[in-house]
Amino acid sequence: MSMQPNQSQDGQKETLFIDAISQALWEEMERDPGIFMMGEDIGPYGGAFKVTKGFIEHFGPERIIDMPIAEEAFTGMAVGAALMGMRPVIEYQYADFISCAWDQIVNVAAKYHYRTREAVPMVMRAPSGAGLRAGPFHSQSPEGWFAHVPGLKVVMPATPYDAKGLIKAAIRDNNPVIFFEHKYLYRRLKEQIPAEDYTVPIGKAKVQREGGDVTIVTYAAMLQTALEAANKAQEKGVSVEVVDLRTIYPLDKEIILNSVAKTGKVIMLYEDTKTLGIGAEVSAIIAEEAFESLDGPVLRVASPDAPIPYSPPLEDYYLPQVDDVMAAIDRLAAY
């Protein structure tokens, strides 16, 4: 009998973002004996954020493997096991420590299939994101670095439904997938999600709110900021459409371009630093492929080009806020 907390009966079940991920991992491990996990403190302790709480008791220490502090090693080991036909899922304690495994990810995992046509099905889970007064080394959003490496897929859900469906899709994908879990959402966001098995396709964005005047393209925790801004704009009579990318790479151009065709005005909202990031790419795609539809400049609302500071007033200033989005909406109103 399953010991999993939040076991659904039937129909929908109110589920926290973190529990959606735990459930998906649990269900996938039940489904496929080739799946196993490696990470620091993921065994009896259940992981730094408790995503794998109860797993070792159920799946045993051969499938839930506590690692010494050795990110580079267990990332390379995931590649090796994947090439031997297994489906490893690894956890970096914080996304900030993913850079310790940089070489194995960008040179080994990302480039193996390109040269040999041999698949490397592995998932790298990394709790990322700021807003928790955790300072420069426990708050980073490193998705931009990895989105720039051909051969990797980069996924970053914004809702419990998508988190569950996307991590299942990531596990079933035949490529190395980096799955960033915004830790601010872990215990703050919940919604009804289905009990039955489902996946959400990688590479597909989603319109989270329909509107006709301005498009906000965003992802992860900034979806909440976008929706709040959209509600505020509605009061002023501005109708905002919110597109949630869900996957950072490969980017869903189609949904972005469709929305631009409708509104002609775009704000790219993201927590990563502004320059040379996701916002630049989305802006470039729009400039290249939807120039005719534009009624104003594409605006980026993002974090400044600086590390993430610890002190509350500094972090609040640093992170994009609803007011920053409102200012961008106001600016676009002039066009």
Add this chain to the structure above:
Amino acid sequence: MQVKPLDLGTKELMDIYYLMRLGRAIEDRLNLLYKGGRLPGAIYLGTGQEAIEIGASYALEQGDVLAPTHRDMMSQLPRGITPREVFLQHYARAGSLTHGKGEDNYQGDLKRGTFATVSMLPDFYPVAAGAALAFKLRREKRVAMAYCGEGSTSVGDWHEAINVASVLNLPVVFVVINNGYAYSTPVYKEMKVANVADRACAYAIPGIIVDGNDIIECYQETKKAVERAREGGGPTLIEAKTMRMRGHAGHDPATYVAKDIIDLWTERDPIVRFENYLTERGLLNEESKKEVVGRVNEAVEDAVNFAEQSPYPEGKEAVGDVYAA
């Protein structure tokens, strides 16, 4: 340069006693403040590790440099980092050594010979080796010292740094505080060697084990390594056996540590042991102990008040200082 003697005199012994008491009192207060929700960030306490935290660092001289990790606030006290600076940092105030940008114990002051570390372990092992390289290239008789926990010795950087330091014969002392656990992971799940110090032979440098709860031994063995490095004898690896007496961080009740292990190590409390040592030598009695504790409490009280009354940085400073002028 004034070189401290291997056998410390009364003044120095009372200095380290004060620093041990100060370290413990600062951490006790940080723990209370954290539990009361008064600090914005996390805390990583080294309670129970006072002997090695202070003993090894005390072996350095002016001009030497120290690279601590997340748990080593106390190692900074002999270098002159003040209680006010510790609390300013935790309270995230503008006047902190990191101007409110860095958290927890990730602070330092190069002028007083300490690096502001980062979270990634053990990133300052190579950095300390680099400082030692600079000293060697400029023919300065200075020494670098790096700390880390035994868990960090599983990381490649640790081995790379020690190997290079050995090959280049650098004036650096590597201190490993073996406190039984890396977060929730016990030593036997981290490594198969019985002692971290056994790894020294792979790099052809001395590997020395010290009782991490005996400050005299911690000081003396580190002192010998520091002076050997200073005289061109190259690096040393020192392993201090001790115990992390609290959770990994403030949020962690450490239920994975058996109570009898804690009880065992409580009996070996490094401060009590040092008090016995001082008392036996007639250097400490109830009165002088009270005097030290009084001074310590005053310093902590002053520091907390000072930090609480200090201003936060202004928001816009978040974007400053990314580059040097």
